[in-house]
Amino acid sequence: xxxxxxxxxxxxxxxxxxxxxxxFYRFGGQLYDRYFASKKQQLKxxxxxxxxxxERKATARSAAYVxxxxxxAGIDRPLNEPLLQDRIRREKR
Numbered sequence: 001x002x003x004x005x006x007x008x009x010x011x012x013x014x015x016x017x018x019x020x021x022x023x024f025y026r027f028g029g030q031l032y033d034r035y036f037a038s039k040k041q042q043l044k045x046x047x048x049x050x051x052x053x054x055e056r057k058a059t060a061r062s063a064a065y066v067x068x069x070x071x072x073a074g075i076d077r078p079l080n081e082p083l084l085q086d087r088i089r090r091e092k093r
Contacts, residue, residue, distance in 0.1 A: 059084045 033042055 055085060055088055058088055 033045060037045075
């Protein structure tokens, strides 16, 4: 590498800080839920995750039924996904 210099202790310390920040970003929500969030907040997040997963499943099933997605179609995401999600949201209301 051009202009290479030996590592200093501050370089290692900076790398540790960055790695801790990345780990907190990745796992911070789970740690917060487990140790700090109230039961009401935990239940609310679990319900929102469950709703999101049910929307994804319904979209995939609808698209497969219409024939716009699946192994034979050659595409991963259906072309009409925004329309299906809008319909699901309207049905929930």
